[in-house]
Amino acid sequence: MRNAEATKERILEAALEEFSSYGIAGARVDRISKNAGCNKNLIYVYFENKETLFKTVLEKHLTRVYEEISFTPEDLPGYAVKVFDWAMSHPHIVRLMTWYSLEQKVDNLTERNAVRDKKLKAIKDAQGDGLLGTTFTPGFLMTAIMALATAWTPTHPFGSSHDPDAATNPSGTREAIAKAVSLIAKGEDS
CATH class of the missing domain: 1.10.357.10 (Tetracycline Repressor, domain 2)
Structure with a gap:
């Protein structure tokens, strides 16, 4: 289970960089998976699609803002x-x-x-x-x-x-x- 959580975190970190640079339309799942060091299919397993991944990244960081x-x-x-x-x-x-x-x-x-x-x-x-x-x-x-x-x-x-x-x-x-x-x-x- 630890490896799955670590992989999800790497995906979220890579997705933050990708989405903040290119937005949803310009972001590429291939680049996210490469930068996260994981198989592209894992992104779809964990997050279903690019829009859900974007929403997850945004909500994670907004929650952080609300807490800080x-x-x-x-x-x-x-x-x-x-x-x-x-x-x-x-x-x-x-x-x-x-x-x-x-x-x-x-x-x-x-x-x-x-x-x-x-x-x-x-x-x-x-x-x-x-x-x-x-x-x-x-x-x-x-x-x-x-x-x-x-x-x-x-x-x-x-x-x-x-x-x-x-x-x-x-x-x-x-x-x-x-x-x-x-x-x-x-x-x-x-």
């Missing part, structure tokens, strides 16, 4: 900085999510949707308790936070092109993100 970055609506600026730091240090995962957004060939990601809904409810509750402004909806706040926190990643079209010095000053970028999120979270009504 705690969310508290009382500290949205701190959350945004954690997302920024994580995104900058995990470009393969950000590229994988970009490909998912571009291709959307896999089923909805149930856990991702559940985590999103929980965050949106927490923001709504914090707004109801007066901890956050109500100028913006919870969905708008989360979108703004994620857009700001990931804008300087290599796959984002604007951050690096509009602010090329940000890469040489990540602490300044962190501070600016935190301040922007703080202002947005307070809204006009605070």
Whole structure:
């Protein structure tokens, strides 16, 4: 059983590299099997097809993100900085999510949707308790936070092109993100 699990892990690692580089359509099972050092048929035995393998890789890493970055609506600026730091240090995962957004060939990601809904409810509750402004909806706040926190990643079209010095000053970028999120979270009504 250990060998099967080790093989699955090698496949998932090779698939992360392949999918983050080429997306679902451009990825090749032959390359994944070669880079994983396994027979191509094992990929189909373990994961059925390329789309299921992609979804498995994405869900595995999203679960990791959810575990590593705690969310508290009382500290949205701190959350945004954690997302920024994580995104900058995990470009393969950000590229994988970009490909998912571009291709959307896999089923909805149930856990991702559940985590999103929980965050949106927490923001709504914090707004109801007066901890956050109500100028913006919870969905708008989360979108703004994620857009700001990931804008300087290599796959984002604007951050690096509009602010090329940000890469040489990540602490300044962190501070600016935190301040922007703080202002947005307070809204006009605070």
